[in-house]
Amino acid sequence: MKKKEESFGQIIRSIRQNRKMTQKMLAQDICSQSVLSRIENNEELPNVWVMYQICQRLGVTLDQVMMLHSEEINQSNQVFAQIESHFVHKRYQALLEKLQDKQIKHYLYLDTDMQMYYYYLGSCAYFIDQDYEGALVSLKKGLSYTYQQDKTNVSVMEIRLLSCMGRVYSDLQQLADARLNLEKSYDSMQALPPERLTTTLTKVYYNYAVFLKEQGELCRSLKIIEEGIALAREKNSFYFLEELFEIKAQVLTFLKEEQAANKSFQLYQAVVDIRQSAKMV
Structure with a gap:
């Protein structure tokens, strides 16, 4: 069955809601909230620069947005909700089995999906195998999908990655790198609005x-x-x-x-x- 074509605005709204972001948070310093509302409701087509900025804040590329459908986003959300549940309850072996399932690749649509995948993979290396070097490789790879040093709007997942990298660096006695990442994660968290x-x-x-x-x-x-x-x-x-x-x-x-x-x-x-x-x- 052919999937229903969805607009840029509809996909952006789905991703924004998945990120637990309000229209005000997404629109800040990009466009007015009313303009973003019109974009999401297909009442206005944004110019390329606005589209690029919106995608950057959401941690996706324009190409990914154009290829996605809400159904795919919802399926991915359900899979990662299960994975997050294993992680939060410290069921690391069950988490690893889920990550090693060949079907998981079908749900990695966005850069942020890949970021979460490597965050959980690095966590398994750390907690199950005590493989600190391997954990650091996965955490760094996850962070690289969306993060730049001068980035101002840091996401919750990026904050979590920076924090875990700091912890691993500390275990490896690389204390300068540990402090840098832990302070960056803490400062970025302090800058988040309360609702995030x-x-x-x-x-x-x-x-x-x-x-x-x-x-x-x-x-x-x-x-x-x-x-x-x-x-x-x-x-x-x-x-x-x-x-x-x-x-x-x-x-x-x-x-x-x-x-x-x-x-x-x-x-x-x-x-x-x-x-x-x-x-x-």
């Missing part, structure tokens, strides 16, 4: 806090930890919350704040108990 902050970004706080603790920057580490815990609570999420409470207890112990450290350890244990209970249900 997701639960997965709590891991960015954790990675940065661990590095700062290891470098003896305890007060700075504690500040980052508190920000991560605040985000997790705001999003009603347990993702990396137990790790944040655990490292908070460690930092407070180093700072000789024993009472506060004990409280943080108790909160860590409470989150662990809740997560284990949830698995048994």
Whole structure:
């Protein structure tokens, strides 16, 4: 059955919604929100420069947009939702099996799809095999699809990639590169509007806090930890919350704040108990 032809505006709207971006966020410094609305509703055809800027912010090329259909985007979204679920729940072996499935190649339509694929592949290399060099190769490849050093509108996935690269560099004792990537991920996250902050970004706080603790920057580490815990609570999420409470207890112990450290350890244990209970249900 022949697929229904879709316009530039319809495809852009589908990708924008998938990226959890509002029209205001996408249109900023490119065109007015009303113009973008008309483009998405097929009431106005943008010039080539506007089309290029919109695609760049979404992390896609003009050619990819012209070849895509909403049905394909929806199928890809469903596959990556399953993959993300494995990742968030730390089911890394199941995640790797999904990535190694030959059918996965049929869902990698966009540069951002390839970016996610290599992010998860690098994560598997790190957590399953402790192959830090291999993990770094995959993470770098993922980042290369959309990221440039002078980029101002950094995506959530790019922030996650930068953070994980920083963590791997730290494990490899390449501390200058570790700090550069962790600071870039943190600063880029701080620049995001509140509506684009997701639960997965709590891991960015954790990675940065661990590095700062290891470098003896305890007060700075504690500040980052508190920000991560605040985000997790705001999003009603347990993702990396137990790790944040655990490292908070460690930092407070180093700072000789024993009472506060004990409280943080108790909160860590409470989150662990809740997560284990949830698995048994």
